[in-house]
Amino acid sequence: MTVSDQVKALIHNQSFVNGEWVNALSGKTFSVINPANNELITEVPEQTQEDTSAAIAAAEAALPAWKELTAKSRSLILKRWAQLVNENLEALATILTLEQGKALVESRAEVASSANYIEWFANEAIRINGDTLPRSANGNFEYMQKLPIGVVAAITPWNFPNSMIARKVAPALAAGCTVVIKPAEDTPLSALALTHLAADAGVPAGVINVITASTGAEVGLELCKNPTVKKLSFTGSTAVGKILLEQCASTVKKLSLELGGNAPFIVFEDADLDAAVQGAIAIKFYNSGQTCICANRLLVQESIHDEFLEKYNAAINQMVQGHGLEEGVSHGPLINEKAITKVQSLVEATIKQGATVYRGGKVLPELGSNFFQFTILSDLAKDMDIFSSEIFGPVAAVYKFRDESEAVAMANDTPYGLASYLYTKDTGRIFRVSEALEYGMVGVNTPKFVSETVPFGGVKESGIGREGSVHGIDEFLEMHYVCISA
Ligand SMILES: NC(=O)C1=CN([C@@H]2O[C@H](COP(=O)(O)OP(=O)(O)OC[C@H]3O[C@@H](n4cnc5c(N)ncnc54)[C@H](OP(=O)(O)O)[C@@H]3O)[C@@H](O)[C@H]2O)C=CC1
Numbered sequence: 001m002t003v004s005d006q007v008k009a010l011i012h013n014q015s016f017v018n019g020e021w022v023n024a025l026s027g028k029t030f031s032v033i034n035p036a037n038n039e040l041i042t043e044v045p046e047q048t049q050e051d052t053s054a055a056i057a058a059a060e061a062a063l064p065a066w067k068e069l070t071a072k073s074r075s076l077i078l079k080r081w082a083q084l085v086n087e088n089l090e091a092l093a094t095i096l097t098l099e100q101g102k103a104l105v106e107s108r109a110e111v112a113s114s115a116n117y118i119e120w121f122a123n124e125a126i127r128i129n130g131d132t133l134p135r136s137a138n139g140n141f142e143y144m145q146k147l148p149i150g151v152v153a154a155i156t157p158w159n160f161p162n163s164m165i166a167r168k169v170a171p172a173l174a175a176g177c178t179v180v181i182k183p184a185e186d187t188p189l190s191a192l193a194l195t196h197l198a199a200d201a202g203v204p205a206g207v208i209n210v211i212t213a214s215t216g217a218e219v220g221l222e223l224c225k226n227p228t229v230k231k232l233s234f235t236g237s238t239a240v241g242k243i244l245l246e247q248c249a250s251t252v253k254k255l256s257l258e259l260g261g262n263a264p265f266i267v268f269e270d271a272d273l274d275a276a277v278q279g280a281i282a283i284k285f286y287n288s289g290q291t292c293i294c295a296n297r298l299l300v301q302e303s304i305h306d307e308f309l310e311k312y313n314a315a316i317n318q319m320v321q322g323h324g325l326e327e328g329v330s331h332g333p334l335i336n337e338k339a340i341t342k343v344q345s346l347v348e349a350t351i352k353q354g355a356t357v358y359r360g361g362k363v364l365p366e367l368g369s370n371f372f373q374f375t376i377l378s379d380l381a382k383d384m385d386i387f388s389s390e391i392f393g394p395v396a397a398v399y400k401f402r403d404e405s406e407a408v409a410m411a412n413d414t415p416y417g418l419a420s421y422l423y424t425k426d427t428g429r430i431f432r433v434s435e436a437l438e439y440g441m442v443g444v445n446t447p448k449f450v451s452e453t454v455p456f457g458g459v460k461e462s463g464i465g466r467e468g469s470v471h472g473i474d475e476f477l478e479m480h481y482v483c484i485s486a
């Protein structure tokens with residue numbers, strides 16, 4: 001099959017419940033739009049509470065047989081899924097770029113990372129071990145098993161519509177759970193394509209279900225309130241994460257929340273400046289700035305601030321914005337009009353509050369309505385709104401600091417705590433500052449560290465729990481203690 005045949009086969013206009021491609025019970029649909037040119041890609045079902053409750057029932061019915069399979073059987077099915085994702089990598093990347101906008105090179109990397117997550121958890125499936133315990137009374141035999149938590153709901157965002165599903169669904173399936181996925185309105189097609197390949201790999205009917213809807217609220221409420229769902233795994237904004245936390249209280253569901261960030265990127269005067277500039281390019285403009293681990297605040301020591309800005313500006317000149325499928329394009333559009341409006345208002349407010357526009361600062365209508373110029377704002381201060389806002393766009397916010405203690409204080413001056421970065425050659429400072437940063441993840445002299453081996457997650461208002469790594473599967477398991485008096 002050619003890539004374009006694979007793309008055609010993998011783009012679905014129906015959602016997937018109980019092993020069947022289905023329409024919404026209401027028959028309604030909504031549009032999936034290419035953010036680079038606002039063209040319609042396809043329509044998908046507008047599903048509601050009723051469809052969601054049917055999907056949960058399907059996941060419940062499929063649970064006993066799935067969790068009874070041997071670990072090896074589940075592992076082999078997941079390995080086949082990973083293999084099919086790799087075999088369809090170019091087609092999945094094309095679909096991802098079409099619906100999300102990111103440059104094809106980034107889409108390929110995201111799909112490859114999905115295959116890695118699935119393969120990783122295929123290997124974790126066979127290592128779910130318990131413990132035998134010392135007896136607490138004469139004649140006792142005591143042990144702890146790890147058992148699948150049950151039906152899992154996964155609500156995923158539009159910025160990594162492929163890998164966020166792999167990172168949640170693969171460990172859930174490996175653990176013996178069944179899943180209902182609600183992908184973001186803007187990017188349901190990657191979820192449906194991945195699910196198609198999971199079914200081809202032998203995942204039985206009802207084990208993975210996808211519900212599509214143009215707003216998360218109604219479907220989300222059912223996923224939170226339905227007592228059959230035992231676990232909710234969410235990636236998205238902190239505001240929605242807080243709603244879900246409240247909504248899950250009524251059924252005391254276990255939650256994983258991977259929420260917003262406000263990552264500091266600290267450049268000390270003793271750093272390798274060129275490496276720091278390249279790092280700040282890679283992680284600020286990753287996915288056009290729409291990543292929760294993007295450098296949100298560039299904190300640069302005052303003695304090297306001006307030189308950093310010059311080099312940073314020169315490096316940005318090498319980047320190319322455009323339609324993600326076009327040759328040579330390194331950065332695509334923002335996801336939609338709402339995102340453009342949000343970034344534009346934040347930049348305008350920051351300028352009013354006294355920022356200097358070192359470059360950019362405006363929308364780029366000549367490319368399409370969802371493009372924003374690569375922007376550097378400098379002369380920023382802690383009391384400006386931008387210091388506490390998740391930018392989620394190609395806007396670099398640069399602050400000066402005097403010394404190490406001021407850098408750490410500025411970095412920690414936020415309710416968020418997801419990713420953080422520092423560049424320095426001083427070994428003592430590496431240890432001191434890494435530990436002082438109140439973040440779930442710290443990159444030292446490196447902008448990109450995420451992979452299947454990493455316990456991804458945040459502290460403070462950036463979330464609860466970890467995804468990926470040997471710890472990721474525990475989010476979908478419960479400890480089950482047994483005491484036998486013999
Ligand atoms: N941590 C991260 O990676 C992400 C952070 N963000 C941050 O959030 C900002 C806004 O982006 P936005 O897309 O609005 O993010 P949201 O948090 O609204 O969306 C993320 C997911 O949550 C769903 N959702 C929205 N409201 C509810 C609800 N009440 N109950 C259940 N599910 C819900 C969405 O569905 P639907 O799309 O159908 O409404 C989507 O699947 C961004 O600018 C960024 O700052 C956004 C996305 C990812």
Ligand SMILES: O=C(O)CCCC(=O)O
Nearest residue numbers: 113160163291292293450
């Ligand atoms: O979890 C995210 O939102 C970002 C993932 C980044 C990556 O996989 O490189």
